[in-house]
Amino acid sequence: MSRASLKPEEALASLVGDFGGNKFPGLARSSSSLDKRGVQQPMEHIRDWRPTGTFKNPVVTLGNFDGVHLGHQRIFKLLIERARQVEGTSVVYTFEPHPIKVLYPERRMPLITSYRERAALVEQMGVDVLVSAPFDRGFASQGAREFVEHILVGSIGAKEVLVGYDYAFGRNREGDIGLLRELGQKLGFKVEIVPPVMINGHAVSSSRIRAVVEEQGDVALASRMMGRAFCLEGVVVEGHKRGKSLGYPTANLRLENELLPKPGVYAVVVSIEDSESSWNGMANLGTNPTFSETLLSFEVHIFDFQGDLYGKRLKAALVERLREERRFPSVEALMDQLSKDEEVSRAILAKRRV
Numbered sequence: 001m002s003r004a005s006l007k008p009e010e011a012l013a014s015l016v017g018d019f020g021g022n023k024f025p026g027l028a029r030s031s032s033s034l035d036k037r038g039v040q041q042p043m044e045h046i047r048d049w050r051p052t053g054t055f056k057n058p059v060v061t062l063g064n065f066d067g068v069h070l071g072h073q074r075i076f077k078l079l080i081e082r083a084r085q086v087e088g089t090s091v092v093y094t095f096e097p098h099p100i101k102v103l104y105p106e107r108r109m110p111l112i113t114s115y116r117e118r119a120a121l122v123e124q125m126g127v128d129v130l131v132s133a134p135f136d137r138g139f140a141s142q143g144a145r146e147f148v149e150h151i152l153v154g155s156i157g158a159k160e161v162l163v164g165y166d167y168a169f170g171r172n173r174e175g176d177i178g179l180l181r182e183l184g185q186k187l188g189f190k191v192e193i194v195p196p197v198m199i200n201g202h203a204v205s206s207s208r209i210r211a212v213v214e215e216q217g218d219v220a221l222a223s224r225m226m227g228r229a230f231c232l233e234g235v236v237v238e239g240h241k242r243g244k245s246l247g248y249p250t251a252n253l254r255l256e257n258e259l260l261p262k263p264g265v266y267a268v269v270v271s272i273e274d275s276e277s278s279w280n281g282m283a284n285l286g287t288n289p290t291f292s293e294t295l296l297s298f299e300v301h302i303f304d305f306q307g308d309l310y311g312k313r314l315k316a317a318l319v320e321r322l323r324e325e326r327r328f329p330s331v332e333a334l335m336d337q338l339s340k341d342e343e344v345s346r347a348i349l350a351k352r353r354v
Contacts, residue, residue, distance in 0.1 A: 043123040049133035050155045057088025060158040062169065065094050067112035068121040069226045070197040071164065071204045076125045078194060079162050083128065090128045091156060095135040102135055110258035112209055144170025148183045160190040199225055210259060217262030219318040229317035232257050232298060236309045248338050250299035251309045261285060265322040267345040270302050273313040279305050282345040283316055286325035303346065320348050
């Protein structure tokens with residue numbers, strides 16, 4: 001087979017981004033991150049619940065920002081715009097780990113993005129400072145007023161605060177937008193509430209993204225809400241090597257993602273580490289019921305690709321869910337279905353390239 005590699009800008013550039021997660025189409029660095037010589041400045045990343053330092057006219061937003069979806073991006077863009085207007089500093093204050101993982105460890109809540117990826121996305125937006133506050137039960141015991149007085153104002157010196165429409169903060173989420181506005185008038189900072197981004201009549205939110213991914217496998221809708229592809233990532237490890245005998249050799253990934261979509265077959269675009277190209281393909285997330293397996297696996301067949309991928313890190317952008325995983329009566333029936341899946345996948349991905 002001939003290797004038909006596609007440059008990322010040709011193969012769903014609006015969805016994939018570069019392999020390392022540091023460049024995401026649509027999230028170009030803001031001009032506020034350039035110095036007077038026009039040189040791009042790196043984002044300062046502070047891992048301290050009470051950051052020290054002098055921030056010029058800080059404009060601040062607060063939240064978990066898991067997924068860095070379109071709603072978060074709207075906040076960040078406005079944050080950067082406000083900071084530019086006052087020749088100030090754009091500051092994103094977030095938490096690590098996610099508060100729910102500390103306060104309610106029994107509650108299942110897979111992260112959409114890793115903390116590393118979240119930081120890369122925030123930097124790509126053009127934010128000046130990211131504060132990742134170490135979150136524990138001691139931090140959680142702070143009252144809402146105490147947090148605003150001691151950290152937001154006392155430590156950061158906020159001049160303006162932007163939050164989402166449903167923001168709550170402080171011990172037991174006792175602080176709401178009304179209290180934030182009251183404290184802003186008292187302590188001398190402005191408060192602006194940023195409305196949600198609406199898609200299909202629903203507000204874009206991290207919880208909604210989790211729901212459509214896990215319950216429906218609707219990765220196309222999830223990608224719309226995120227403003228980039230929903231991706232699965234991992235290192236290629238040895239599998240059962242059945243795919244080659246079926247005419248569809250696969251790369252078996254040891255996944256690193258917390259959030260996994262509903263099992264099934266997906267059309268994908270694959271990025272390989274140390275490569276500037278990307279490839280179309282199809283992938284199966286499931287247990288291979290035709291062969292009576294029980295462990296969940298993620299296997300990717302890359303169209304028109306030849307080469308050794310063992311030990312390589314791959315990122316698969318899930319473009320569209322094709323069908324449920326199911327048990328076939330014979331290997332021949334499975335091979336026939338795989339041929340149909342390839343045809344459908346190629347058609348879907350070809351349309352996306354137009």
